[in-house]
Amino acid sequence: MQIQSLSFDVALRGPYFPRSSLSRTFTFPSPFTKPVKCFSLKHTVPTFTTSARRKIRCKVFSYHLDARAEKEELARFVKASKKGNLVPLQRAIFADHLTPVLAYRCLVQEDDREAPSFLFESVEQGPKGTNMGRYSVVGAQPVVEIVAKEHSVSIMDHEEGKLTEEKVDDPMSIPRRIMDNWNPQLIEDLPDAFCGGWVGYFSYDTVRYVEKKKIPFSSAPLDDRGLPDIHLGLYTDVIVFDHVEKKAYAIHWVRLDQYASVEEAYQDGKNQLNAFLSRIHNENVPTLSAGSIVLSTSQFGPKLKNSSMTNEEYKSAVLEAKEHILAGDIFQIVLSQRFERRTFADPFEIYRALRIVNPSPYMTYLQARGCILVASSPEILTRVKKGNIVNRPLAGTVRRGKTEEQDLLHEQQLLSDEKQCAEHIMLVDLGRNDVGKVSKFGSVKVEKLMNVERYSHVMHISSTVTGELLDNLSCWDALRAALPVGTVSGAPKVRAMELIDQLEVTRRGPYSGGFGGVSFLGDMDIALALRTIIFPTGSRFNTMYSYRDAKQRREWVAHLQAGAGIVADSVPADEQQECENKAAALARAIDLAESAFLEQ
Template sequence: GWVGYFSYDTVRYAEKQKLPFSKAPVDDRNLPDMHLGLYDDVIVFDHVEKKMHIIHWVRLSGNSSFNNVYADGVKHLEELVSRIKGINPPNLPSGSVDLHTSQFGTPLEKSSMTSDAYKNAVLEAKEHILAGDIFQIVLSQRFERRTFAHPFEVYRALRIVNPSPSMCYLQARGCILVASSPEILTRVKKNKIVNRPLAGTARRGKSFEEDQMLEKELLKDEKQCAEHIMLVDLGRNDVGKVSKNGSVKVEKLMDIERYSHVMHISSTVTGELQENLTCWDTLRAALPVGTVSGAPKVKAMELIDELEVTRRGPYSGGFGSVSFTGDMDIALALRTIVFPTQARHDTMYSYKDRDMPRREWIAYLQAGAGIVADSDPEDEHRECQNKAAGLARAVDLAESAFVN
């Protein structure tokens, strides 16, 4: 099937009247709104079973003989297996550092918005909330930094710093995406739709007892719980648009999911896909999810166009796969680093009196905060900084292990 990403701006193709490209923020990176690759050969490595699966796409035309095409496919697979066995393993650079990742992640200074500009945007958003235009909105800003670490080295570091259910290293047209997403944008398997809102966050405790205490505090936090319930309602609405009548269910409500550094409140909404619709209709209904836009969703996105200064691009869109059987598994593009390939520079990197050829890359790290009626602009700005700094730990670790 297809593998790739859908940017946040993909929604503009479905909402042409309310969210036209003409009113979108400036597009200063010129990245594709969508990038999908259709591959003849796929190698899948099962990290749990330690098994490799090799898949070849056999194409049948109207005049094709099934037996002949199948035999050609088997022959191609045998040749591919032989080639793989004959490959010398690549000499990937390895590095080790004896330090704690907590010493990484200093705030990033270069942003698409100044501190005052972001705080003013928060104040303007609160005016719309008090006027009843919206209930909540997610305002983001884009940070950037330069690095001599290769994106794949950053991906290797990210697997250590912030492992998540959906890890991604994707070479797309015009950019490379490195992501560690904890959240589903939409999933369809055998016509069952799954939407899993993830909203409400607390840090992990240093001990089991502290971890349990922080969980209880999170579930008692009225602001975070209210935001989560509102986003569950949005998720039910998104799933309901494409589901059979009476099939939408909240299978799990207000569960706690734990990750390396934080815990989140999670719920699971499911539905049964209408017979006349496909997984693409499910994606159209879900993108972008309420956890990265706001409520009501379309009105919040209209205000995002007014208040944010650059297009989001891949951030808060989705990445994943779509199969020929109609199944779809798309993760939400949060905790995503974008490396534009046109912005890299070949240069000589000086290290310990040696000149080493390395490319300098620009890494874009975007983060947002959910704005409600009682939000404090300073706190929301700091939340964006902290989220981006946490993601930047992977860049710092990659530089320490592979560059310095």
């Protein structure tokens, strides 16, 4: 049997197989120390052995179009190639046998903690509370990675096997530069979701590339974790789940500049797409632990006591911030602290628990270089779609009631709270200013003002600010203008951030930055990194212990950061308690994961 192209994740770090026949021996760069060889091609089930002595059996999946459909698709592909150099191919499959969580585990081995990959899910506001978002997206094995630490940038091209290092003023210019070389063309409509492109995170410190003089890296607090300031992966293979139509779309983007002819590009693109589907239809489908969902408070863990700041240090910082407010230096500032908790629960198990504990519009499990993000954010940092910018300030919070009548009462109380309403209006003004920097004159509008949105446990005051992006700008400019949003910094933003550098003791890292995707088509959807647990994966955090009997489980360090908005009449003890409450609410996911997966 001759197979034109196959790509499987058989390595601990997940490099790609070359476009070659499986009857040959393939040689890989590090981390492989020996070539990888196909030992069997019987019954279309090749078996591979890696240098790590791991055997993986993969069932070859073939999605055939009939002759007429394939001829029509090729004709559309050729037509698109005359206008652009990047064309997606897609195949739809039934999704009733597969979930996004299981699809992710099919693509990424359980112990492959540093393989860049992502899972995006969403729960949206509905008329009676929250509903499952229409789309979920899964991706693994980026073809390019960008890792920025201050002004040093590493660019890893996994297809070419090249590592390039640069010194730049603004690392965000690099993915933008790479995208400028592409002209994507569609041959059929794609799902109305992220369908391929850049995925990763932008730390809070990304703002230092924008405000170089007033907020330089030299003024930043202690960097005790050394995490990247930006990590992005370029994903040409993704799976999009449509929960309404009960279908999943496997999408592969074909880069025409890699081929001698359009016909060769099309044929290899089909093979690559079938290979991608084969990874989902793995013969040995991973088993996910069922777990038991027990949300009783008796199952919750101890109070979070280990923080980057003591109670007295945080209260002192609040008092100092109030002095600046009373002096007219700022109107508001958000001061945060980082809590730490150790757990034997796996980050992916904790993500599964977080989906239960705190379903939100932006849920993600994101493996990046140096850390794993487990997030459930309710708020947009910035969104750009077909040239339209959206900013949605979310500020003002009250707990959900147990009944519809209680919900309505709490809504009235929230909208009658002068302090929370005043803070929200101030953030709407900041949002209008941020959107206005990159929008056409007269296009900025407040489409919705002070609506109450209901989530699983709380209700928020929400407003929506929109604008039309200037013709000479891109979504990257909109992101630069938005960083960071006022809900995590203060007002005025720049002066508040200067004081944050003075009053907080460690760098925030991904917290209060953003995570999300920038599509090949130039759209952007970046969530604000709140309600986000950070799991460092560096060597000094890498420990393994026996957990009950001989079962090996790694003990993870979980970082949970939370802040409070400080205004003139803030009470230091109350703001400290607010930080503790927010972190404890996020830690409920760890509590649930431990009770569900460790107590079995």
